[in-house]
């Protein structure tokens with residue numbers, strides 16, 4: 001990314017953060033992984049009870065290691081509901097201030113929706129998209145296929161690298177796709193304007209992480 005692209009990206013990040021705040025989310029921006037870990041340690045003290053959804057972002061940034069070694073972390077997806085803090089990443093963040101998530105079982109989005117009092121979403125700049133159309137296509141072309149490969153799912157996208165229906169369809173949103181039993185694109189949630197303000201904090205990191 002050259003200086004001009006970085007400046008344009010700064011504008012996109014600023015608009016996304018502003019619209020997320022207007023939708024009732026707490027927000028923060030950090031430049032890199034080091035700043036991110038410092039912020040996370042401020043928000044989540046050692047020994048706090050924590051849980052997380054499956055996330056390459058949390059793994060790559062070192063957050064998962066912090067949670068597992070320094071906090072009271074549970075792997076139990078039902079106990080996650082009564083943790084103090086729940087962490088996850090986003091499949092996409094729209095510039096309009098929406099968080100777009102697609103789950104397999106739905107344990108991650110369920111906890112995000114109605115679980116812990118404090119939810120933290122960490123997203124690299126690769127997760128930023130213009131709108132829900134791009135969010136849908138991002139999942140089908142960039143997020144779900146490598147996740148299916150990582151999870152060794154027997155789905156069409158593990159062979160072709162792309163969903164069988166990779167384009168946005170306004171009648172079906174993310175409902176179209178394969179008929180495979182291994183399909184991970186099963187439950188779609190769009191977090192838009194929040195009734196409970198500032199329960200969810202969105203942290204955008206100025207680097208690329210996860211799928």
Ligand code: SF4
Nearest residue numbers: 144157163177178185
């Ligand atoms: S619907 Fe099926 S083919 Fe499409 S991305 Fe999801 S798992 Fe892959």
